[in-house]
Amino acid sequence: MPGIALLVFREVLEAALIITVVCAATRGVPRRGLFVGGGLILGVLGALLVALFAGALANAFSGVGQEVFNAGVLLAAVCMIGWHVLWMSSHGRVMAAEMKALGGAVQSGSSSLVMLLLVVALAVLREGSEVVLFLYGMVAGGAVGVLGGLALGVIAGSAVGFALYYGLLRIPLRHFFSATNAMLMLLAAGLAASAARYLVQANLLPVLTDPLWDSSRLLSNGSLAGQTLHILIGYDARPSGIMLVFYAVTLLILLGGMRRVSRPATSNSAPVTATIAQPQS
Amino acid sequence: MRGFFLAAGLMLAGMSVHAGEIPEYKLVISNHRYQPAELKVPAGIKFRLVVENRDASPEEFESTEFNREKIVMPNSSAQVYVGPLAAGRYKFFGDFHQDTAQGALLVE
Numbered sequence: 001m002p003g004i005a006l007l008v009f010r011e012v013l014e015a016a017l018i019i020t021v022v023c024a025a026t027r028g029v030p031r032r033g034l035f036v037g038g039g040l041i042l043g044v045l046g047a048l049l050v051a052l053f054a055g056a057l058a059n060a061f062s063g064v065g066q067e068v069f070n071a072g073v074l075l076a077a078v079c080m081i082g083w084h085v086l087w088m089s090s091h092g093r094v095m096a097a098e099m100k101a102l103g104g105a106v107q108s109g110s111s112s113l114v115m116l117l118l119v120v121a122l123a124v125l126r127e128g129s130e131v132v133l134f135l136y137g138m139v140a141g142g143a144v145g146v147l148g149g150l151a152l153g154v155i156a157g158s159a160v161g162f163a164l165y166y167g168l169l170r171i172p173l174r175h176f177f178s179a180t181n182a183m184l185m186l187l188a189a190g191l192a193a194s195a196a197r198y199l200v201q202a203n204l205l206p207v208l209t210d211p212l213w214d215s216s217r218l219l220s221n222g223s224l225a226g227q228t229l230h231i232l233i234g235y236d237a238r239p240s241g242i243m244l245v246f247y248a249v250t251l252l253i254l255l256g257g258m259r260r261v262s263r264p265a266t267s268n269s270a271p272v273t274a275t276i277a278q279p280q281s
Numbered sequence: 282m283r284g285f286f287l288a289a290g291l292m293l294a295g296m297s298v299h300a301g302e303i304p305e306y307k308l309v310i311s312n313h314r315y316q317p318a319e320l321k322v323p324a325g326i327k328f329r330l331v332v333e334n335r336d337a338s339p340e341e342f343e344s345t346e347f348n349r350e351k352i353v354m355p356n357s358s359a360q361v362y363v364g365p366l367a368a369g370r371y372k373f374f375g376d377f378h379q380d381t382a383q384g385a386l387l388v389e
Contacts, residue, residue: 137338221345
């Protein structure tokens, strides 16, 4: 059972960290729980489907279907998160002002709910399908304590997610959405780099230099800290050149997009902030 | 759109021609163990690693040292492209049976 719990924990942790950052970034949006729950259910159903068709998937695209699928899921998540980051850079100030005025509630956050649902679903689907295949093998092999291991892993992984969430809530409101936006950007860049890794594995992209550096003595990919940083900021102990290219291009597109988006919005948001802040004074 | 598919098709065609030149090495998973447990491969070139799973349960071929992970379904094979790697010893494992499924690439 400890082995089962550990593997489940690692997979759940990856999904939980992504969900946590996205949840923090959509703090105060009404009906948020509903959409997170919906994303979880969709993700679990998707994971079961992916596991069920894993054989067919593996044979697709002349044997690299798994890589193409994983890269597709990752890049879809990058697009969703990127969309939200750009959207927030024009609405973030308004949201923070509304939260101050309305005691933590936000009215203008509805357009990010679909993003939230899809990112949660994609994260659960990707990690969940591995858990399903693993557990299937365990049950077929007659292992004992499968359910207990599953429960323990899910609880422990989610607990880390909740701990991070409540840690993030301690960030002062003034800086809160800037902080979560920065975290989302690093998260998206890391996911894009992972997508590049899958495409290299499928021989669809060149590695450029591999490895670009080797910091596995300091912090290896297999360690818990390495894995956590891998999800949160895209850390890799032995990245290839193409991974860094995907990472940097994602960051540059998001930074460039933010500058473009936030320029016209600055003039718009100022009067809104003023009117909402009024009742407080 | 048609241009895109044409370009993608040409890319894939180019790739498959190219794939013929890439050497292939084979690993077998049996009773949740890798055979051979140490596989010699040349340094400095890209190669294709075919992992055949002869067990009745799925396995995930994984290495954090050369950064690959791929699920191998029961009684089937999966391929991953690896390298070029510098000379050295690179461990890999089966994520679903880590207590027995351990191995390494000897790159020389």
